[in-house]
Amino acid sequence: MIFSRNRGSGRHAKSDARGRQDRLDEDLDLDADAGLDPADDDEPRAAKPERAEGPYDITEAPEGIAQLDLGSLKVPAVDGVEVRVQADNDGKIQQIVLVSGESALQLGVFAAPRTEGIWEEVRGEIRKQLFNDGVAAEEVSGDYGAELRARVRSPEGLTDIRFVGVDGPRWLVRAVFQGPAAVDPQVAPALLECLRNLVVDRGHEAMPVREPLPLHLPKEVAEAGAAQAAAGADDPVGANGADGAAAPRRKPSPRPRRK
Template sequence: MDAAAAEDDDEPRSGKSPRAEGPYDVTEAPTGIAQLDLGALKVPAVEGVEVRVQADNDGKIQQIVLVSQESALQLGVFAAPRSEGIWDEVRAEIRKQLFNDGVAAEEVDGDYGSELRARVRTPDGLTDIRFVGVDGPRWLVRAVFQGPAAVDPSVAPPLLECLRKLVVDRGHEAMPVREPLPLHLPKEVAEAGAEPQADEDGAGEAGANGAAAAGRKPSPRPRRK
């Protein structure tokens, strides 16, 4: 399928049975989960997890990274066609790109099906990464675990809990396949230029300038000047 082709929106977004665990579509998500509303992604408030975002001056988010101890989880969400998932195709392209960069990637079975695991060299030394994809109703969540959690998810259970409680609000508009879904800081945060607090004690914070790129160890969260 042509990645640039737009999909239509003549039918309801969800026709699937409810998921046992997330990421959830907003139409099937359980109630009562404290969340940080970042637009297309509703990030759950989980104790021990810090939410770092990189946003432009208009509050449009470029990157979301969740940090727990020495591990991190980078999140992305993209438009997908109604008729089929795109993770198999995207995973193959990621593997090819890693190979072109001189990095060998191993395909393994994980909680969400086929995943990619690799070890990349960064300014901080060698870092393990794990690419996970979840196909939903007309969306794809791409999750990249970094650090110890990329090898053994049990060392950072709060990050896995975040992924399992993540909610996607796809919206109704037709979008080109693989187009990133819109992410933005909460309106009151963008207007105030402050760092948002998640909905409950122990939840992560979101600093508009803090980020950790895939393949890089998370760095301390910088403050706005």
Template sequence: MIFSRKSGSGSGRHAKSDARAKGQEAFDDEFDDDLDAIEDDADPRPGKSPRTGGPYDISEAPDGIAQLDLGALKVPAVDNVEVRVQADNEGKIQQIVLVYEQSALQLGVFAAPRSEGIWDEVRAEIRKQLFNDGVAAEEVAGDYGTELRARVRTPEGLTDIRFVGVDGPRWLVRAVFQGPAAENPQVAPPLLECLHNLVIDRGHEAMPVREPLPLHLPKEVTDQQAAEAAAAGGAEPGTNGTNGTDGTDGGEAARRKPSPRPRRK
């Protein structure tokens, strides 16, 4: 499934990696039972100064930003950026990748406790998992604090990846830059714009800490898929594909298999 802000833009080929799985294998079953409302005048990020930009919690998001509503994530619509999603036949999204030229940004959002951020802990686990896979990672300073940078081997060759974590009120955004933007995010300003204007709708239900927040295709897309399936004689939704605004058949992208694990260098 591909959504594009501008038809014919240079999308590039994003490097396949094991980024989607990193940082998730050690997730535990701890529950966040603290559902007290966060006061409007309080900084919801423990130990953090007030943020001048996003990602934003839905309670503090600015108005007037065009967005693609994917459930817990509201992805800003930015020119020349393709939003590629991998979803099942029920419209539940397993993967979101934003593509600009030769760079990509993979997004994930997870439940977190209100009382403390979890990026430091998750980052340590990602680094350990990369080490176990024979990949050396280094901590680097970034706009959102400490990040991880590594180089992994994929079927297309070696590629750089950079893990960025943003702790919010009862959520964690994990952003993974791939390609040239992993070495220097400034080479892909539209991807930075997407991250800076990202909006998270955590909801109020209790969820296990580090549980992925629910993501789904926009209702108009699932309605279109159902209509196409009915017109095709009852074919399974998603098997016919849904064209993006650039006319690309999204069915193949939606069925794309998860990226393989990085091999040792």
């Protein structure tokens, strides 16, 4: 797993596409008049059909799958997939991107009402925002129902993206494929395997609808990152070299003589 502090993550050469995604995240934030999804610890849930494949709710997830525990999301460990996360100084994750070859998969998980899914509504808002940005989005049918596909401009040229939404019990997983897998999912089967074995731990707390569910680094990773940051603070930039040895001081340039 690769993680960085909140000053720019290891990018998948998609800076413009990612900036567009950040704007979408802001536009889809909870409105002030939206209600809370109340906790239902004491209220029995209606029986739900078992899923043939994930993303799974924590209550229905199969056993025996190796996972990276990131709090509300349990990301399966799949050969050939690199997990890149961006976190703040407290270890709270701001972004999760899975990379396989030339394709990437960005994952997000949000609170949803108990009574109905919200992907249809969210999908419409994403499409509208893309349109406002001058990008035409096409609605297509995929493994999880209606999806959005678009082509955006990046520093490397045109980049394909595909938005997939999965409504679960009081949660929504939003998956954004980038690169070749946005056009043909079979190009990156390892990313599909990650999505199909993803597990959501919604918890029982009352949360505003569409509020991102809490994500955090594993304790050992967060502690290692904090120690690394502390070590960097003890060695100010420019004081020591890359190997920790004192950097040689440069002689001041001679002042020009006045004529």
